[in-house]
Amino acid sequence: MHFPQRALFFDFHTMPANPDVGKNFDLEEITSQFQKIGAEYVVFPARCNLGTAYYYTDIGIRHAAMQRDLLTELADACHRKNIRISAYINAGLSHEEGLRHREWLVLRTDGKTYTEDPLNSFFRQMCYNSAYGDHLEAMAVEAVQHCGVDGLFLDCMQTAPCIGIECLEAMEKEGVDWQDSQQLYAYNYRKIVNMATRISKAVRKVKPDAFLYFNGIDYEAQQEIGTYLEFECLPTGGWGYETLQVGARYLRTLGKPVLNMTGRFHRSWGDFGGIRTEPSLEYDCLYGVANALGTTIGDHFHPRGDINYPVMEMDARIYARLRKIEPWCKDAVPLTDLAVVMSKPYWGAHWREPEAHKVYLREWNAICAASRMLCELKQQFNVVSHASDWKQYPLLILPDYTPMEVENRKRIQQHLDAGGKILASAESGLDSSQNAFEFKEWGVDYIGESPYDPAFLKNGPEISEGQPDMPITLYDRGLQVKAASGSKVLAEIIAPYYNQTWDGRQGNVYLPPDRNTGEPAVTLTDQVAYIANPVFTTYYQCAPVPMRQLVANLLKKLLPRPLLRTPNAPSFTRVTATSQPGRRMVHFLAYLPEQRLKTCQMIEEPMIVLDQQIQLREDERKVKNVYLAPSGEKLPFERTSDGYVTVTLPCIKGYALIVFDEQ
Ligand SMILES: [Zn+2]
Incomplete structure (x- = not known):
């Protein structure tokens, strides 16, 4: 089955007081716009989070102002133009229904049904164990049958824990102690x-x-129950620009079609009059494509049916660009050299318990930073959990806090047995006692928490490239370790004169480096490079470039011939490689989100990069021909003595797709 690659997603949360719902919907004109945009798939609400329905339901609450079978008519109109359409139902929020059926609501553990702020849509949530569960199921079936849609998008699946009587009894039956x-x-x-x-x-x-997708449940739990995945990430709407780089590289390992969901709003969902700059939205869409994902653009339809032509026209220009490069993107497979290990599934509803969530976030932040560093270094990688195989990666990165629970231990053992390499830092690799390293291949013995706060890094000659020759601050406290025999110490710890402490007389805050302790900061064995401090967490907090350079220097040892080399490429550029039968593609993106005043992350224009060299490892393939897509403009290429094909792009404005045709 071909899964749609370009979609549009419409919110339609409409207050019960609105007098004009559906009034001016010109379905012919609206679906003509969808067609002009080139949308293959649309999502539109059967029932919004206000709990009213936009079709002639027999069991739900029709919006009082609606005088037509809106979604059914829209589905017909879409199908006439060969556009697929799914119905949106908000599962976790349904305010009008909750208002009329207090017994359908989640009763929080503090005894409240409404949380404090009614201007936050989540103040009232629905309980699936109440009669609402049957109602929701019946309405899902009714919407599919009545409206003739192709599937369902179930939103806000995640609801708060409930101690309503049905939940209490169910928990008692299962022996669950709710306290x-x-x-x-x-x-x-x-x-x-x-x-x-x-x-x-x-x-x-x-x-x-x-088509079935459940938003708010972790993606791995949807293997059986869903058809495809969507990664909701509006970079300027609260998600930030860090999230997609991890999400894209994780979701594409799960074996299902994935849509990268962004939005047209300047701020977030519900920003009716907010519109992003075109380069900003274009960047999200190209970023998804460059990582082998489809795209969906989020919007909010006006209840009366008014069309925001500037938004539709912008969507059309961006999707026209994606359509032109589609031949080189269709069924393309991402190429990778290495993987960042994420031992817990991307959170969804799974890691919400407050204490567990703290543990989760510590690991997640380090993973985000590792992904960011690898993007800046133009490494080709996936982010892998237990849901996918790790065998294809010659190198695994275990950032700062990867626990050695049963499954990780087993997989790491297999990886080491197969001769694989590892880059680990801080607590990654400690056994369950947290007093020793699990594997002798780490090449270090655990002593305890580092006594130095801060410590300083003294790089040895083997990893000094690109680093200032001075004691470099390690901002976050690491471990004190001893190098085991056969382990090479590549960098040492310099102690401060005194720690950052209050000693009763002074708060010690001016902390110059003092003496070299000779204790290892970085070690290397045949298979494992180990850094004693949580450098990824430090990078997450404040992004000191020497931390990234340390990782870069270690990668040169562990992975001396990466798939791609892009000498002097600006750190903000993103470069990915994909493959189709007979050719490989390199996507080069040059956009730079800029912090603008208090909250805005702005991309207002694409960046220009001049004379950029791109080197692709040739491996057993034989490159015949290199050109730019979609123009077909040929690029002269050369071969390096160490097996790379090299091209130089005189000028890249925002985005370039370079195709290496092979025999
Ligand atoms: Zn309940």
Whole structure:
């Protein structure tokens, strides 16, 4: 089945007081716009988070002002133009229904049904164990059958833990102690996945090929119950520009079609009059394509049916650009040299328990920083959890806090046995006692927490390239370790005169470096490079370039011949490689989000990069021909003595797609 690659997603959350719902919807004109945009797939609400329906439901609450079977008519109009359409239903929020059925609401553990701020849409949430669960399931089936849509997008699946009577009784039956936070959240997670499973089964009974996606449940739990995945990430709407680089490289390992969901708003969802700059939205879409993902652009339809032509026209220009490069993107496979290990599934509803969430975030932040560093270094990588195989990666990165629980231990053992390499830092590799390293291949013995705060890094000659010849601050406290025999010490720890402490007389805050302790800061064995401090967490906090340069210097030892080399490419550029039968593609992106005043991350124009050299490892392939897509303009190429094909691009404005045709 070909899964749509270009989609549009419309919110339609409409207050019950709105008098004009559906009034001026010109469906012919609207779907002509979709066609001009080149959308293959649209999502539009059957029922919004206000709880009112936009089709002639027999079981839900029709919006009082609606005088037509809106979604059904829209689905017809889309199908006439060969555009697929799914119905959106907000599962976790349904305010009008919750208002009329207080017994359908989540009763929080503090005894409240409404949380404090009613201007936050999540103040009132629905409980799937109440009669609402049956109602939701029935409405999902009704919407699919009545409106004739191709599938469902179920939003806000994640709801807060509930101690309403149905939940209490269900927990008692399962022996769950609800006053134990871990047990309560674990039960709540099962309850949410169970609701999604019910909907999935019921809908597939009436429409076996339905597109199904459940937003708010971790992606790995959707293997059976869903059809495809969407990565909701509006960089300027609260997600930031760090999220997609991890999400893209993780979701593409899960074996399902993925849509990269961005939005047209200057701020976030519901910003009716907010519009992003075109280069900013274009960057998100190209970023997805460069990572082998489809695209969906989020919008909010006016309740009356007014069309924002500037938005539609901008979407059309961006999608026209994607359509032109589609031949080189269709079914393209990302190429990678290495992987960052993420031992916990991307959170969804899974890691919400407050204490567990702290543990999760510590690991997640280090993973984000590792991904950011690797992007800046133009490395080709995936982010891998237990849901995918690690065997294809000659190098694994274990950033700062990768625990050696059973599955990680087993996989790392297999990786080492197969001769694989590892870059680990800080606590990554400590065994479950947290008093020793799990594997002798780490080449270090654990002594304890570092006594130095701060410590300073003294690089040895083997890893001094690009580093200032001075003691470099390690801002976050690391471990004190001893090099085991056979392990080479590449950098040492310099101690400060005194630690950052309050000694009763002075707060010690001016902390110059003093003496070289001779203790290892960085070690290397045949298979493992180990850094004693949490350099990825430090990079997450304040991005000191010497931390990235340290990682770069170690990568040169562990992976001396990376797939791509881009000498002097600016750090903000992003470069990815993909493959189709008979050719490989390199996507080069030059856009730079700029912090503008208090909250805005702005991309207002693409950046220009001059005389950029790109070197692709040739391997057993034989490059015949290199050209730019879609123009077909040929690029002269040369071969280096160490097996790379080299081209130089005189001028890149924002984006370039370089195609290496092979025999
Ligand atoms: Zn409940």
